[in-house]
Amino acid sequence: MDAPTTTSADHGTSGENDKGGWFTPRKQPDQGHTASGEAPEGTGRERTAVPKRPVASIRPVGSGASRTAPPPSATESDAPPTERVAAADDDPPHRAPLPEARHDQDPQHPAAQGRYPQHHAAQGQMPQHEAGHAHETPMRLHLAGHPHEGQGAPAPAAPQAHTQEAQAAHRSQSREVPAYDDPFADHRPPAAPADNASPDAILIRRTMAEVAPVADKVTSYFYALLFVRHPELRGLFPAAMDSQRDRLLKALLTAAEHMDNAEVLTEYLQHLGRGHRKYGTQAAHYPAVGEALIGALSRYATSTWDEETEAAWVRTYTTISQIMIDAAAQNERLAPAWWHAEVVSHDLRTPDIAIITVRPDQPYAFVAGQYTSLETPWWPRIWRHYSFAGAPRSDGLLTFHVKAVPAGWVSNALVHHARPGDVLRLGPPAGSMTVDHTTDNGLLCLGGGTGIAPIKALVEDVAEHGTRRLVEVFYGARTNFDLYDIDTMLRLQQTHPWLSVRPVVDDRAHFPDAVREFGPWYEYSAYLSGPPGMIRSGVHALRGIGIPVDRIRHDSLEELVAAGD
Numbered sequence: 001m002d003a004p005t006t007t008s009a010d011h012g013t014s015g016e017n018d019k020g021g022w023f024t025p026r027k028q029p030d031q032g033h034t035a036s037g038e039a040p041e042g043t044g045r046e047r048t049a050v051p052k053r054p055v056a057s058i059r060p061v062g063s064g065a066s067r068t069a070p071p072p073s074a075t076e077s078d079a080p081p082t083e084r085v086a087a088a089d090d091d092p093p094h095r096a097p098l099p100e101a102r103h104d105q106d107p108q109h110p111a112a113q114g115r116y117p118q119h120h121a122a123q124g125q126m127p128q129h130e131a132g133h134a135h136e137t138p139m140r141l142h143l144a145g146h147p148h149e150g151q152g153a154p155a156p157a158a159p160q161a162h163t164q165e166a167q168a169a170h171r172s173q174s175r176e177v178p179a180y181d182d183p184f185a186d187h188r189p190p191a192a193p194a195d196n197a198s199p200d201a202i203l204i205r206r207t208m209a210e211v212a213p214v215a216d217k218v219t220s221y222f223y224a225l226l227f228v229r230h231p232e233l234r235g236l237f238p239a240a241m242d243s244q245r246d247r248l249l250k251a252l253l254t255a256a257e258h259m260d261n262a263e264v265l266t267e268y269l270q271h272l273g274r275g276h277r278k279y280g281t282q283a284a285h286y287p288a289v290g291e292a293l294i295g296a297l298s299r300y301a302t303s304t305w306d307e308e309t310e311a312a313w314v315r316t317y318t319t320i321s322q323i324m325i326d327a328a329a330q331n332e333r334l335a336p337a338w339w340h341a342e343v344v345s346h347d348l349r350t351p352d353i354a355i356i357t358v359r360p361d362q363p364y365a366f367v368a369g370q371y372t373s374l375e376t377p378w379w380p381r382i383w384r385h386y387s388f389a390g391a392p393r394s395d396g397l398l399t400f401h402v403k404a405v406p407a408g409w410v411s412n413a414l415v416h417h418a419r420p421g422d423v424l425r426l427g428p429p430a431g432s433m434t435v436d437h438t439t440d441n442g443l444l445c446l447g448g449g450t451g452i453a454p455i456k457a458l459v460e461d462v463a464e465h466g467t468r469r470l471v472e473v474f475y476g477a478r479t480n481f482d483l484y485d486i487d488t489m490l491r492l493q494q495t496h497p498w499l500s501v502r503p504v505v506d507d508r509a510h511f512p513d514a515v516r517e518f519g520p521w522y523e524y525s526a527y528l529s530g531p532p533g534m535i536r537s538g539v540h541a542l543r544g545i546g547i548p549v550d551r552i553r554h555d556s557l558e559e560l561v562a563a564g565d
């Protein structure tokens with residue numbers, strides 16, 4: 001997924017715990033993992049030496065109370081904040097009494113003569129490939145409903161070892177919890193009736209309703225307050241605070257709004273807390289963020305803000321931050337905050353799509369279908385999401401499919417500048433679009449464009465488990481040329497008799513409709529990966545052919561929609 005994650009955020013830094021913030025986390029922060037060794041910014045062919053890890057990342061945490069306050073963490077200096085908001089240095093608003101943190105409430109070119117049918121899946125022989133795109137072996141495509149008859153099961157493969165931590169992380173992610181961001185974006189529950197909502201939730205929602213029309217102003221003011229009061233935090237943010245800057249604020253507000261949905265919220269916040277380790281976020285940063293949050297809300301919710309409301313926000317933010325802090329602390333024992341990964345191969349498949357393989361500096365456990373966040377040396381602190389284009393490998397290498405999109409900083413750097421020897425940074429694996437090995441349902445997979453990457457991983461995962469499961473892959477592209485990885489998919493089809501691959505060329509965005517011509521799909525679980533619009537129409541098409549929503553998996557639409565790079 002080429003979805004940006006977190007150019008912003010979140011994380012401030014530094015805060016010394018005893019500096020009079022209105023909120024003091026109950027647990028004192030552990031020594032943080034600050035971002036360090038950032039490569040010089042540039043757009044050219046700078047080569048970057050592998051930065052040294054500043055701190056051993058894995059260590060016991062102990063109880064929160066046993067942790068000690070960290071030294072100031074900002075190791076990078078950056079441009080001063082450009083956001084200026086009137087009264088940014090106003091006196092802080094009236095503060096409600098500090099609450100105790102409530103730990104107990106933790107809650108994818110064949111040649112142009114290709115004959116892939118337009119708007120429906122291909123049948124018959126594949127056209128030959130153009131020069132530079134590998135083999136010319138015509139391959140016969142299966143017809144839906146027949147490809148698996150009389151075919152044997154694939155040879156069992158050795159089970160892939162995963163670390164306890166990766167498995168735990170995988171288990172912990174339900175469909176209801178997108179990997180990042182708004183946990184309710186794809187499955188937004190109906191708002192709890194006012195009389196079922198907690199008193200704090202009612203006050204929180206009242207504030208949210210008032211500030212909604214001026215959300216942009218609240219966002220600007222929030223960051224201005226944060227950086228003016230805590231300029232040391234600015235270095236943890238990207239040099240350019242673009243449209244993604246509000247992801248932290250948005251996440252916090254979303255969480256606050258759904259405080260009554262403790263189960264989903266807790267899982268979301270724990271993931272959010274773990275994910276923020278790669279930014280160098282420390283427990284002591286949370287008060288600064290909380291102050292800015294309250295400051296911005298109180299400034300713009302003028303007609304509804306009162307002591308009671310502020311107290312509700314303080315309690316709510318305290319709970320939110322404590323869950324994130326605890327989750328990050330627990331994760332410190334299990335995994336590094338981030339990994340360095342050296343580019344070992346760079347295969348430019350089309351003028352704007354590259355298949356990039358990297359070697360992490362430490363073991364990197366993940367589950368097929370997941371994705372990671374990735375930072376390049378050219379654009380420090382700008383992270384983007386990419387899916388692993390394969391199941392875990394014994395040599396530990398990881399592969400990504402990257403399409404350079406207009407104005408895409410990270411994607412253009414990766415496609416047009418990255419070369420073997422360059423060193424990237426990776427965040428932890430995330431995502432729940434993974435194979436459920438507890439059933440023997442068939443897999444109906446739709447991969448649009450570079451969205452074919454995680455679909456390939458799912459196919460490899462099924463192959464490694466050695467079970468007889470039918471896998472039907474529809475590979476959508478706007479032109480034949482855009483089927484940049486069809487060779488690989490067809491080779492997999494030749495190897496695995498249970499696998500059927502159907503390229504679907506369509507430039508009118510009707511790709512998902514192809515599945516309607518095949519089936520039936522009653523005994524299948526569906527997996528969707530591609531542009532947001534494809535996901536939406538795909539879900540619609542799949543539900544229309546009788547696949548229940550709980551058997552349809554895809555990554556967070558919220559993240560895909562946010563993809564600008």
Ligand SMILES: NC(=O)C1=CN([C@@H]2O[C@H](COP(=O)(O)OP(=O)(O)OC[C@H]3O[C@@H](n4cnc5c(N)ncnc54)[C@H](O)[C@@H]3O)[C@@H](O)[C@H]2O)C=CC1
Nearest residue numbers: 001002387448449450451476477506509511530531533534
């Ligand atoms: N690189 C990666 O690891 C991953 C990328 N993605 C996402 O996949 C997308 C790939 O973009 P491109 O390769 O430029 O894809 P694209 O825009 O060329 O579209 C790919 C296919 O989806 C169909 N499609 C596009 N919009 C549609 C709509 N609204 N309704 C129905 N069908 C539609 C197209 O007709 C085509 O068949 C990006 O949004 C990326 O974020 C998703 C998962 C992994």
